[in-house]
Structures are given as C-alpha cells and as structure tokens.
Amino acid sequence: MYKVLVVDDSAFMRQLIKSILEQTGMFSVMVAQTPLIALDRVRKFKFDVITIDYEMPYMNGVELIKKIREVSDSKILMISAYTHPGAHTTFEALSAGAFDYILKPLKEEEIEEFKSELIKKVSAACEEYKKTQTAPTAVEDVKVFKVPIEDSLIERAKVAKVVGIGISTGGPPVLEKMFKSLKKDFSLPILVVQHMPPNFTKAFAERLASITSKCIKEAEDREEVKPGCIYIAKGGYHLAIEEKAGKLYTRVLDLEKIKSHKPSADILFSSIAEACGKDAIGIVMTGMGSDGSDGILEMKMKGAITTAQNEKSCVVFGMPKVAIEKGAIELIMSPEEIVELLNKI
Structure with missing residues (x-):
C-alpha cells in the first residue's frame, strides 16, 4: 500500500483528498494542516507522495517544497487554483521540484473530474517513486x-x-x-x-x-x-x-x-x-x-x-x-x- 501525506489548511480539502484516496484501497493517507506539521511528519515517516496546497500559514507551497526536498525524495503534487495567478505559482512549484499539479475543484460538479485526476496522478507519482527506490532498468x-x-x-x-x-x-x-x-x-x-x-x-x-x-x-x-x-x-x-x-x-x-x-x-x-x-x-x-x-x-x-x-x-x-x-x-x-x-x- 502506498503512503501519502496530504498538506492543506482547509479541513474540507484534507478530508476530500483523504477520502478519495482511501476509498481506492491503494493508499494509506496521513494529513497535516500546516507546513510545520508537514515537515515534522516528513522527518518521522517515509511517504511515496505528498500533496501540497499553495496558500497556507507560515510558508507557501513553493517554500514548503524546497524544505521537503532537503529531507525527502517523495514525489510532490501541487494542488493548484484554477486562475492566472495560480498558474504562475504552479510553474514555480514545478521548477522547485514538484512532480505534477492537480486543479482544485471550484464547484460541486467538478469533484468527479477532480477525483479521477487525483487518483490517476497520485498513482502515477507512486509508480515513479517506486522506480527510484529500485535499481534502474534503462x-x-x-x-x-x-x-x-x-x-x-x-x-x-x-x-x-x-x-x-x-x-x-x-x-x-x-x-x-x-x-x-x-x-x-x-x-x-x-x-x-x-x-x-x-x-x-x-x-x-x-x-x-x-x-x-x-x-x-x-x-x-x-x-x-x-x-x-x-x-x-x-x-x-x-x-x-x-x-x-x-x-x-x-x-x-x-x-x-x-x-x-x-x-x-x-x-x-x-x-x-x-x-x-x-x-x-x-x-x-x-x-x-x-x-x-x-x-x-x-x-x-x-x-x-x-x-x-x-x-x-x-x-x-x-x-x-x-x-x-x-x-x-x-x-x-x-x-x-x-x-x-x-x-x-
């Protein structure tokens, strides 16, 4: 079973992502509501994938990615806002070492598409992380x-x-x-x-x-x-x-x-x-x-x-x-x- 850390200051988003992933039976999910708690979790546990929101207290998502990269090689997915400014911060996150990004649902009717994309991208990130932990076969x-x-x-x-x-x-x-x-x-x-x-x-x-x-x-x-x-x-x-x-x-x-x-x-x-x-x-x-x-x-x-x-x-x-x-x-x-x-x- 893959291990995932969900970092988001929104209780709704934490629960939504946790529920979607756990329902598949493929993922064991831990949550963190602040970057500081997230860094503590990363130092104590090994995760295949970490999902990160951009707007959070104490430090933003890009700053958190850089901190995580100092202590972990987990794959990171950015949870991005569906906006022009959100796009710019997403590119900063990718340059900082994020594996990919997922767009945050804005309306209830977008949740099903978000669910499908989340499972697909977290699964792909887990598979890629697994490859890095074994001897490469070119x-x-x-x-x-x-x-x-x-x-x-x-x-x-x-x-x-x-x-x-x-x-x-x-x-x-x-x-x-x-x-x-x-x-x-x-x-x-x-x-x-x-x-x-x-x-x-x-x-x-x-x-x-x-x-x-x-x-x-x-x-x-x-x-x-x-x-x-x-x-x-x-x-x-x-x-x-x-x-x-x-x-x-x-x-x-x-x-x-x-x-x-x-x-x-x-x-x-x-x-x-x-x-x-x-x-x-x-x-x-x-x-x-x-x-x-x-x-x-x-x-x-x-x-x-x-x-x-x-x-x-x-x-x-x-x-x-x-x-x-x-x-x-x-x-x-x-x-x-x-x-x-x-x-x-």
Whole structure:
C-alpha cells in the first residue's frame, strides 16, 4: 500500500483528498494542516507522495517544497487554483521540484473530474517513486537504436520548416531549459502541445518568454508562423498548422478531446505531416499516456525526423515509450542532445 501525506489548511480539502484516496484501497493517507506539521511528519515517516496546497500559514507551497526536498525524495503534487495567478505559482512549484499539479475543484460538479485526476496522478507519482527506490532498468538500452548527429541528419534537419513538440507531465521545467539553451539565431518555428488547462497556457508562454528572452506566445488562430517563434497550444483547444500559398498558418480548433486530451499532440503532429511532409521534426517528450504516438507515426511515414526523449531524463516515460513501441521514432535522445541537434541547424 502506498503512503501519502496530504498538506492543506482547509479541513474540507484534507478530508476530500483523504477520502478519495482511501476509498481506492491503494493508499494509506496521513494529513497535516500546516507546513510545520508537514515537515515534522516528513522527518518521522517515509511517504511515496505528498500533496501540497499553495496558500497556507507560515510558508507557501513553493517554500514548503524546497524544505521537503532537503529531507525527502517523495514525489510532490501541487494542488493548484484554477486562475492566472495560480498558474504562475504552479510553474514555480514545478521548477522547485514538484512532480505534477492537480486543479482544485471550484464547484460541486467538478469533484468527479477532480477525483479521477487525483487518483490517476497520485498513482502515477507512486509508480515513479517506486522506480527510484529500485535499481534502474534503462529501457533505452534495450530498445534504443541511437543515430549519431551525423552530417546526413543535420542536412535533413536543415530543410525542416517546423518543429513540433508533444509533452505532458514534467514538461514545463524541461521546456524552460531547452528553450534557454537554443541559440539566439535559431530560425525554425516551434509548435508545442503541453497538456495544460485553460488559464495556464498563456501564463506558461509569458513565463517562458520572460525567462528565455525569445519570441514565445500562446497560439492564436490563423496567424502566420514566423521563423524562430515558439507557439504554445491554447488550453482547451487543439493546435494544428496548415499550408497556404507556400506559407504556414496556425489553426486553433475547438474539437472533441483526443485520448482524453485537448490540446492533443496527435492533432498537431498529424497536421505537420500533412502540411510539411518530410520537411519537419517531431519530438515526443515526458508525459503519461499515449498522446502523440499516432501523429508522430504519420510524420515518420512521410519521412520527417522523429525523436523521443530517453527514459532516464523523463519524469514519466509513458508518451515516448508508446511512440517507440509503435515504431514511430528514429532517434531517442536526452533534452540536451535534442537541443544539440537543433542548434546545428
């Protein structure tokens, strides 16, 4: 049975989270109503996962994460407010070492969705924590068919018109580091599907732009794709591109969810395959589930360069693993190696 600590100054939220998790029969749950009590619990007991609210007395959630990180390697889930300011604090929490975040329910009708997300994310965090406690088995050592960054690969990359990235759990800190490491004159446009809700993607784009000093924005419908600009898919909408008269344009689409996701990396990759054929680069990165695997397979079948993040550097190896198993991936690389390839273009 997995051990979970719930840290929240709201008695309602403590009881709600505790009840949801205990009803599964998978989790043993302890609670703490203040950060100080939480730190005492963490020093005395070993937890697989700790859920943390942001607004609490004595110290906020980000400060608590940093304190916990000094004494424990438990996976941490942030319980986030569904607001623009809440988005900014969530990104701070992820940068401080949180595994993922869950949106706090605002209305009674949102509790069922909160329950489903909570169980899914706490379960995933527990599984990932368990892996860190055992000897690592590098899947890429078995499956990998690494292709060196050879001249022929660079020449193929140089004719690319666009880079597409599909990413989920663990994504924000990885994208921050990658985009900071891109050379100043990097000229390809990059389109990113990062699984996030509405209100979060605009804040995420603003944060990335401020940290990297690059052209990074939340994508709008029917805007011309500009060289060197990075477009973040809008939460609650799909992002695609289309080609008209030799130019590429974004499409922001209000369609049904794909594999429970909106935005969906499959939609983005499929549109890139249609618009650019072999002249594109597709990248599937850290995240739960299988989003992106079908779309990036379409890209590979058209001759595009397709890349997956390696297991060792992933927070969750779900999305890359499924794409690899489908035969959709040509290169398996760390984020640093991906940036190295892009900077050679």
